[in-house]
Amino acid sequence: MIKETAKAQRAAERSRNAAIREQERHLRLQRQYERENERAIKQSIREQKAYEKEQKALHIEGRKEETNDYNEEVFYRLNEFNSIISGTLSVDDKISFESLYKKDEYPEFIEPYVKPLPANPVPVRESFFAGIAMEASLMERIIGHGKKARLRSIETAENAYNNALRDFESTENKINDLIKENEIFLSSARVEYDEAKRLYLGEISSQNSSIDDFKTSYFDKEKEAIEAYNTLVLERxxxxxxxxxxxxxxxxxxxxxxxxxxxxxxxxxxxxxxxxxxxxxxxxxxxxxxxxxxxxxxxxxxxxxxxxxxxxxxxxxxxxxxxxxxxxxxxxxxxxxxxxxxxxxxxxxxxxxxxxxxxxxxxxxxxxxxxxxxxxxxxxxxxxxxxxxxxxxxVMYDKRFVNERDMLATLDTRTNLLQMDPFDFEHLVCNLFSKIGLESRLTRSSRDGGVDVIAFDPRPVFGGKYVIQAKRYKNTVEVAAVRDLYGTMMNENASKGIVTTSTYGPDARSFAKDKPIELIDGRVLLHMLEEQGIYAKIQL
Structure with a gap:
């Protein structure tokens, strides 16, 4: 019993020692894992810091490059300003009229592709009878041996030749049809090409004729040609x-x-x-x-x-x-x-x-x-x-302007303004505003933008551009006409608009009172004429 007890104790001791050793091994493994994990974390931190440092350096480099781009753009733009003069000194600004002519650069005609025709050799009769005896042999003449076979061979060859000849003629007809189709196709392509080239050459001729006229007009000192030439110079x-x-x-x-x-x-x-x-x-x-x-x-x-x-x-x-x-x-x-x-x-x-x-x-x-x-x-x-x-x-040379006639000299006390021709009345109004010190220009009777007369006051403070509508009305002017005038003023960037006519309705005067529009009725118009020593009348 003592021995068994001692043996059990020794076994229990061994088990405890084994458990302790196993526990110590686990502890060693745990510490090893923790050390490796700590090293991995430290390595990750080092790598993260290195990555962040690299990214920061790249970001800084990118920002510096962005700054350089901005500075290069400024330098380029200022350098462009500095080269405005030098850039034109090396250029001959004369317009070569020869360079304006359009040259014949139409491509040569190229025949369109057509599918090649199939080969159709003529059947040769002799080739079908090769190896066939056409004459009776000595044996056949003596005893008649082989005659039937020879005649069958000749008949077979003859039939084959005739069939080949029919096939040839059929194919030849098809080829002839294809030849005609190709001829029609090529002819049509040529016609289309010739028509397109004719139109092209006609366009060239027309354009070159216009250049001839332009050149002649320019050297003949025609105003429109000189303006067009100098426009071309500046556009280039x-x-x-x-x-x-x-x-x-x-x-x-x-x-x-x-x-x-x-x-x-x-x-x-x-x-x-x-x-x-x-x-x-x-x-x-x-x-x-x-x-x-x-x-x-x-x-x-x-x-x-x-x-x-x-x-x-x-x-x-x-x-x-x-x-x-x-x-x-x-x-x-x-x-x-x-x-x-x-x-x-x-x-x-x-x-x-x-x-x-x-x-x-x-x-x-x-x-x-x-x-x-x-x-x-x-x-x-x-x-x-x-x-x-x-x-x-x-603006004093607006293309709408026309030469005015002196209508003031034709007026006297017998002149009734309401009986004047409407266009003569426009000339009269233009004359009057020229007389009182404005630089007045009469516009064409059509496409004038709703303006009869454009006047300019050259004074630096009180001056400006006036648009004037000369309306020879017998009836009261309604507000619609004044509204139209105000729209015209805005379109012309004018500082004041003036309407000369008979009388105005209350709505018209109400619309004009807070706007830079001066409404001149018939009585005021007669007074303005009298101030210039000119007398006329307005009589219904």
Whole structure:
């Protein structure tokens, strides 16, 4: 029992020791796992930090590149401004009339593809009888042996030949039909080609004839051709997309002077900032704006460069020697924030003679100094679009204007205005406003935009553009006519509208009282005539 007890105790001890060893092994494995897990976490943290550091470096590099892109864009735009003059000096601005002619570049006729015809060899009779004895052999003649077989072979060959001959003739008929179809197809293709080429050559001939007429008219000093030629010159001028390249031309034949009203880019064409800087600590790209003086100088140089380039191109291209001088008015389309209306203030006006201007070396001039030397009027604050008075206002040469007749000299106390011809009455009104000191122009009797007379008051403060409707009415003028006049004023950007007629209804006067419309009735019209020493009457 003692031995068994001792044996059991030793077994229990071994079990406990084994359990302890197993527990210690688990503890060692647990500590090993924890150490490996800790190493993995530390490695992951190191990798995460390295990744974040790399991403941060890439982000910083990207922001620096973005800053460089902004600065390159500013540099490109300012460099573009600086090359406005130099970019035209290397170009011959003369229009080659030869280059306007359209040349015969119509492709040669190429026969369309047709499917090849099938081969159809003629059957050769001898080939069907090859190896067949046509004559009786000696044996056949003596004893008649083999005659039937020979005759059957000849008959078979004859039938085969006849069948082949019929097949040949059938195929030949089909081929002939295909030949006719192909001939019709090719003929039709040729006819279509010839007709298309005829139309093309006719178009070329018509266009080239127009170029001939244009060239002849230009060198014959015809006004419309000279305007069209100079329009082509300016349209060919290669500017970037930020420049509107919109303009109006008017040629004065008597003085050989070209009037140009040119649409200038507004101040937003100039970059807002002169450079961009990146602050890494704040991860911020910040622009350094131009100072007001710097912005004004850059924009002034820009509009002056466009003016000088336009003058250079027009004078250099003047191969017909039609231009003695050019007037350049630079305008900007914008909105008057006080009224919400579209306006086009003139911010630069220049008049120069060809013989004077062509002596300049534009590659070496200071742009602003050159413009000032030409006695140009440049807005004192171009960025604010402060207008200047044009040397010659192109609006005074509206294509709607016609020559007026002197109707004032025909009036006397017996003249009844209500019996005048309506067109004569329009001439009379135009004469009257010219007499009282306005620069008045009579418009054509059709497509005049609802305007009979356009008058200009040149005074700097009180002046402006007036639109005048001359209505020779016997009855009271209703409000609808006055509303139409007001719409015309808005369309013409006029400062005042005037209607001359008999009398006005209360609605018409009520509509006009808070608007820049002056209603002149018959009595006031007679009084205005009397002030000029002219007497007439209005009698029903």
């Amino acid at each position: 001028s290669n500017y970037s997309d930020i420049f509107p390249q919109t303009f109006d031309l008017f040629y004065l034949e008597e003085s050989k002077e070209l009037l140009v009203e040119y649409e200038l880019p507004d101040v937003t064409a100039v970059p807002k900032n002169k450079e961009y800087k990146y602050t890494q600590s704040r991860d911020e790209i910040k622009g350094v704006p131009f100072k007001s003086k710097e912005l004004n100088e850059i924009y002034s140089t820009l509009v002056a460069s466009i003016a000088l380039r336009t003058l250079h191109e027009l004078f250099e291209a003047d191969q017909g020697d039609h231009l003695d001088s050019v007037v350049f008015n630079g305008v900007v389309s914008t909105v008057d924030l006080s009224t919400g209306l579209d306006i086009r203030p003139c911010i630069l006006t220049i008049q120069t003679r060809k013989d004077e201007f062509m002596k300049f070396d534009l590659a070496r001039v200071d742009i602003l100094a050159c413009v000032k030397g030409l006695k140009a009027q440049l807005s004192p604050s171009v960025t604010e679009l402060t207008p200047v008075k044009p040397i010659v206002d192109l």
